[in-house]
Amino acid sequence: MVGEEGVERQVVSTASISLTSRDPISVADRAVDVVLDVNGHVDRRTDTPTEDSRSGSAQLVLRVPSAVLDETLPELKALGELVRSSLNQTDVTTQSADLDARIAALQTGVDRLLSLMSQATTTADLIDLESALSERQTELDGLVAQRDSLKDLVDYAAVEMFITTPGEVAGAAPGDFWGGVIVGFQSMIAFFGGLLVVLGVLLPWLLPLGLLAILVAWLVRRKRTPGAPPGPTGHPQQEVPPRPPLPTEAGRTAGHEGTATDRNPV
Missing domain, CATH: 3.30.70 (Alpha-Beta Plaits)
Structure with a gap:
């Protein structure tokens, strides 16, 4: 064109x-x-x-x-x-022309470096020129490859x-008992196949979530302050104060004390 x-x-x-x-x-x-x-x-x-x-x-x-x-x-x-x-x-067209111009400029630079290398008098100068030439040549090869690829596309x-194949009309409903059985088995297989896919997707998430739940439960139990075992109402059991003596027991105690005094006068 x-x-x-x-x-x-x-x-x-x-x-x-x-x-x-x-x-x-x-x-x-x-x-x-x-x-x-x-x-x-x-x-x-x-x-x-x-x-x-x-x-x-x-x-x-x-x-x-x-x-x-x-x-x-x-x-x-x-x-x-x-x-x-x-x-x-x-x-x-513009992209192709730009590649051609850059390739021509790099080729001129490569030719110039080759000429300078032939005139180099010291090893240091030769090493510097070879390094610059290697960089220019690598860039030139890349641009040439781009141009060739673009030319092939053009x-x-x-x-x-x-x-x-042409689209087929959806099949009619089964007309007999065995046709219904076959359709039922096919739908069941499709259902369980889809269920397995869902489980396969969820499995990588369930494992770390389960481990996290176990860790949280362990931390909560560890931080719980130890105390007396809970009583019937759920509160810690308290010591029951001693029962006061009955009157008969008090009189009995006093009588014993008096007898002991009589037997052991001061």
Whole structure:
């Protein structure tokens, strides 16, 4: 592409195509053939064959020469029933020109350092020049890699394709006893499978929370002040004062004391 000022535009194109087909793998094979016929290539491909309990699908990342992208996209869309498609184009002319300028400046610096190294007269000067040259060369190699990657994106558009089987109508309710039994078992298995997933998510949290609860209970028991065992009402037991003597016991005690006095006069 050429811009208004005669500068060739650098454009990165990315496309996305979603198709449905009864045989996604076969459609993916034909899509690869279309791209190879225009000198493109396949970056990535993932196939999922159709099985009893799983629908087939295919996913591809194709690289198509930008010069023939407009002619190739309609061929790819016609391979199945089109569900969705998109095309994005990004102008990277300024970025490409900036990389070229920086690479040219660094290359000039590298050539200058190589010339100075050939004229170095001391070992210290040679070591300093080699260190500076190593830094410049590393930076130059990185910029060259960026430029090459950008050039590849400009030259080859990326087309991502998703191919699936047509959506199936939801099955009707079971029409007999055994059909209901099968549906019931399937729902039960799905329920317990989901429950196991939830337990698996909660388990890493339950272990530390349980340990924390045990630690808190131990600290509370340790800080509790020891005392007398609680009484029937829950309060610590108190000493019961001695029972006062009954009148008969008091007289008896006095009589004994008097007799003892008589027997032992002072």
